[in-house]
Amino acid sequence: MDTQTTLGGGGARNLRPLRLRRVVPGADPALAAGGAAFWASVFGPSLASDIVAELQELAQVRELPAGSLLMSSREPARDLCLIARGDAALGSAPADGSFQPERSVQGPGWLDAGSAWLGGMPAQDAVAVSDVVLVTLPRADVQALMQRCPELARRLVLTLARQVQSLTLATHDLMHKDAEGRFAAWLLQRCAGEAASDGSITVALNERKRDIASQLAITPETLSRLLRQLSRKGLISVAGYSVKVLDLAALRALAGV
Amino acid sequence: MDTQTTLGGGGARNLRPLRLRRVVPGADPALAAGGAAFWASVFGPSLASDIVAELQELAQVRELPAGSLLMSSREPARDLCLIARGDAALGSAPADGSFQPERSVQGPGWLDAGSAWLGGMPAQDAVAVSDVVLVTLPRADVQALMQRCPELARRLVLTLARQVQSLTLATHDLMHKDAEGRFAAWLLQRCAGEAASDGSITVALNERKRDIASQLAITPETLSRLLRQLSRKGLISVAGYSVKVLDLAALRALAGV
DNA sequence: CGAACCCTTGATACGCTTCAACAAGAGTGG
DNA sequence: CCACTCTTGTTGAAGCGTATCAAGGGTTCG
Numbered sequence: 001m002d003t004q005t006t007l008g009g010g011g012a013r014n015l016r017p018l019r020l021r022r023v024v025p026g027a028d029p030a031l032a033a034g035g036a037a038f039w040a041s042v043f044g045p046s047l048a049s050d051i052v053a054e055l056q057e058l059a060q061v062r063e064l065p066a067g068s069l070l071m072s073s074r075e076p077a078r079d080l081c082l083i084a085r086g087d088a089a090l091g092s093a094p095a096d097g098s099f100q101p102e103r104s105v106q107g108p109g110w111l112d113a114g115s116a117w118l119g120g121m122p123a124q125d126a127v128a129v130s131d132v133v134l135v136t137l138p139r140a141d142v143q144a145l146m147q148r149c150p151e152l153a154r155r156l157v158l159t160l161a162r163q164v165q166s167l168t169l170a171t172h173d174l175m176h177k178d179a180e181g182r183f184a185a186w187l188l189q190r191c192a193g194e195a196a197s198d199g200s201i202t203v204a205l206n207e208r209k210r211d212i213a214s215q216l217a218i219t220p221e222t223l224s225r226l227l228r229q230l231s232r233k234g235l236i237s238v239a240g241y242s243v244k245v246l247d248l249a250a251l252r253a254l255a256g257v
Numbered sequence: 258m259d260t261q262t263t264l265g266g267g268g269a270r271n272l273r274p275l276r277l278r279r280v281v282p283g284a285d286p287a288l289a290a291g292g293a294a295f296w297a298s299v300f301g302p303s304l305a306s307d308i309v310a311e312l313q314e315l316a317q318v319r320e321l322p323a324g325s326l327l328m329s330s331r332e333p334a335r336d337l338c339l340i341a342r343g344d345a346a347l348g349s350a351p352a353d354g355s356f357q358p359e360r361s362v363q364g365p366g367w368l369d370a371g372s373a374w375l376g377g378m379p380a381q382d383a384v385a386v387s388d389v390v391l392v393t394l395p396r397a398d399v400q401a402l403m404q405r406c407p408e409l410a411r412r413l414v415l416t417l418a419r420q421v422q423s424l425t426l427a428t429h430d431l432m433h434k435d436a437e438g439r440f441a442a443w444l445l446q447r448c449a450g451e452a453a454s455d456g457s458i459t460v461a462l463n464e465r466k467r468d469i470a471s472q473l474a475i476t477p478e479t480l481s482r483l484l485r486q487l488s489r490k491g492l493i494s495v496a497g498y499s500v501k502v503l504d505l506a507a508l509r510a511l512a513g514v
Numbered sequence: 515c516g517a518a519c520c521c522t523t524g525a526t527a528c529g530c531t532t533c534a535a536c537a538a539g540a541g542t543g544g
Numbered sequence: 545c546c547a548c549t550c551t552t553g554t555t556g557a558a559g560c561g562t563a564t565c566a567a568g569g570g571t572t573c574g
Contacts, residue, residue, distance in 0.1 A: 092429065102432060114418035123425040146407055146414075153403060153410035160417035161371035167424035168380040172349065174431040175359060175474040178561070209521070217432040219563060224522055436530070466553065476531060481554055 038084055038135075041108045043155045051149050058141045062134045069093075070111065070134055071126035077115035079136035083107035086132030089211065093125040101214045103170075104207065107132060113159050129207065177255075179218045183226050184255035186216060187236070191245060201248070205241040295341055295392075298365045300412045308406050315398045319391045326350075327368065327391055328383035334372035336393035340364035343389030346468065350382040358471045360427075361464065364389065370416050386464065434512075436475045440483050441512035443473060444493070448502060458505070462498040 039052045061084070064070065070088055071081055088111060089101035102124065105111055115122035116139035128134075146153040173182050190203045205212065213223040227243075230236045235251055237244045245251060296309045318341070321327065327345055328338055345368060346358035359381065362368055372379035373396035385391075403410040430439050447460045462469065470480040484500075487493045492508055494501045502508060 092433070100433070102429065114421040117415050117418040118422060123422050123429070143411060146410060148407075150404040150407060150410060153407060153414065154400060156414055157403075157410065157417060158374050160414060160421060161374040164371040164417060164420050164424065165375060165380050167421065167428060171424060171428050171431060172359065172380070174428060176349070176357070180561095220521070221523085221564085222562060225562095228522085465551095477553070478532085478555085479530060482530095485554085 038108050042082055042110055042159075043152070044158065047155065048149070048151065051145070051152055054145055055137065058137050058145070060136045060138075062136075064128055064132055064134055066128050066130050066132075068128045068132070069125065070128055070132070071115075071122055071124070073121050073123065073125050076120060077112065077118075077122045077139075079138050080113050080116050080142060081111035081126070082135040082137070083109055083111050084133035084135050087129040087206065088126055088132055089129050090124045090126050091214070093127070099125070099127055101211050104129070104211070104215060110159060110163070113156065113163065129211075174217060179216065179222055180226060180229075181254055181256075182216050182218075183223070183230075184251050186212070187243065187245065188248075188251060188255055191248070201245040203243045203245065205243065209241075295365050299339055299367055299416075300409070301415065304412065305406070305408065308402070308409055311402055312394065315394050315402070317393045317395075319393075321385055321389055321391055323385050323387050323389075325385045325389070326382065327385055327389070328372075328379055328381070330378050330380065330382050333377060334369065334375075334379045334396075336395050337370050337373050337399060338368035338383070339392040339394070340366055340368050341390035341392050344386040344463065345383055345389055346386050347381045347383050348471070350384070356382070356384055358468050361386070361468070361472060367416060367420070370413065370420065386468075431474060436473065436479055437483060437486075438511055438513075439473050439475075440480070440487075441508050443469070444500065444502065445505075445508060445512055448505070458502040460500045460502065462500065466498075 036049070036052055039047065039055060043055075060079075066086075071077070071090075073092070083105055085107045087107070088105045089099070090103040090105060090111070091099055091101040093099045105126075111126055111134075112122055112124075142152075142156075146156070173185060177185065187203060191201045209223055210220040213220045216223065218226075227236070227238050231238050233250075235245070235247045235254075237246055293306070293309055296304060296312060300312075317336075323343075328334070328347075330349070340362055342364045344364070345362045346356070347360045347362060347368070348356055348358040350356045362383075368383055368391075369379055369381075399409075399413075403413070430442060434442065444460060448458045466480055467477040470477045473480070475483075484493070484495050488495050490507075492502070492504045492511075494503055
């Protein structure tokens with residue numbers, strides 16, 4: 001039917017993401033774990049350097065292999081959790097060993113800034129998708145630091161406000177968009193600022209397709225059919241784990257409302 | 258088929274909620290709008306009284322009729338929004354005059370504590386379901402107050418963290434539960450702490466059924482069929498706008514996972 | 515090689531929406 | 545008071561969207 005018989009075929013495609021990635025590019029650990037750049041990317045730029053130093057003092061930095069459980073909904077959250085390097089997934093682990101990712105986080109960024117304040121269990125579990133550098137800040141210490149530095153409090157409020165907005169948009173999508181619309185919106189978000197010269201944009205899928213499907217609340221089968229449909233309609237062109245966006249406007253129309 | 262021919266029938270049921278309620282019980286305005294009780298219910302108890310006084314100073318209190326637009330996703334959010342009295346609905350207003358409620362808020366409580374910090378448009382619209390007393394706090398002033406009172410900052414972080422958790426649970430439900438499960442969960446949440454002597458619990462539906470359906474992301478038709486199904490199975494008993502829960506355990510089983 | 519894992523494709527089943535029709539109030543105005 | 549309209553909820557029939565089940569091929573690893 002298509003000139004391209006198999007989506008998974010072709011030689012020039014990028015490699016498939018493994019379930020557990022064992023090899024990791026050896027990034028500079030000093031930069032990733034402890035640099036001021038890291039704190040700037042999670043708390044925003046130009047935070048007073050003495051505060052950054054205190055945060056660095058409080059932070060517990062751990063390097064963990066892919067597959068590690070970073071956060072469990074079965075034990076109380078005492079720390080604010082961040083990812084300095086690597087990818088992680090938030091979702092639910094239904095005790096039978098499987099894991100349903102609901103949201104993905106790429107380092108450097110926040111994993112969970114909220115649960116620790118509530119004195120109960122976090123609402124989600126988290127696992128490392130790649131090898132990660134996990135940074136944890138004890139809530140009590142952060143609270144004490146906030147007492148002396150109102151600016152830090154403001155940054156934290158900002159972080160939480162952003163997350164509220166992001167989650168609000170996510171629920172809106174789940175309530176009002178069908179699978180095609182949600183995938184279009186997901187793809188557009190991955191396009192942000194990566195325009196090529198001819199107007200086409202290529203998006204590399206870093207995760208397994210079944211994890212993408214899981215985040216979109218659809219089955220892997222449906223995602224596969226969706227990719228086929230959209231490429232048949234000429235909106236995208238798929239080669240393994242790389243998706244080229246051909247018709248940005250049409251994709252936006254699908255994603256809108 | 259049933260002994261009860263029509264769900265809407267029967268004489269002893271409670272009244273139907275109107276689309277725009279015009280009559281409102283005349284509660285004590287002093288208590289609702291300005292009392293320390295109000296601030297305690299939104300910021301938590303035992304906040305320093307001088308801070309409460311300053312908040313009271315900053316707050317702009319407005320009494321608005323049912324149907325009013327309280328918040329628009331088309332104009333930037335400069336204030337933190339609270340409801341002192343009455344009911345409001347957050348959702349999307351698709352410009353054609355209709356309104357799709359996604360979440361309901363009952364006073365006293367927060368309407369939107371997050372958007373104002375982001376310097377953009379809020380992600381949702383809000384309308385008053387009943388007559389409401391709307392309280393707004395200019396973000397800049399709250400920020401200045403937080404500088405002098407770290408405790409206030411902590412309370413705000415707590416508020417936002419709670420909302421993050423609530424939204425996380427909502428997305429989880431939308432992703433993994435079917436309509437029956439979501440409705441069961443919704444009903445159970447309304448049961449909280451209202452147990453009668455014989456173990457049965459009666460829940461009064463304050464909103465239109467179509468608004469409940471909208472919050473559950475289902476159609477009114479499906480909700481109607483769902484009520485019929487569950488009452489046929491003996492889990493609940495429906496009389497107009499009052500639902501009696503008969504089998505709490507079975508309902509929990511439906512809502513679980 | 516076989517085993518494990520992933521993606522794809524097809525056939526089928528089910529949940530929910532859509533559309534249409536109807537009954538019951540609630541508001542309106544004679 | 546009644547007739548009329550508007551809105552809400554209910555019910556049934558039909559159809560779409562997505563899940564489920566089953567089969568097959570590709571790739572990686574032991």
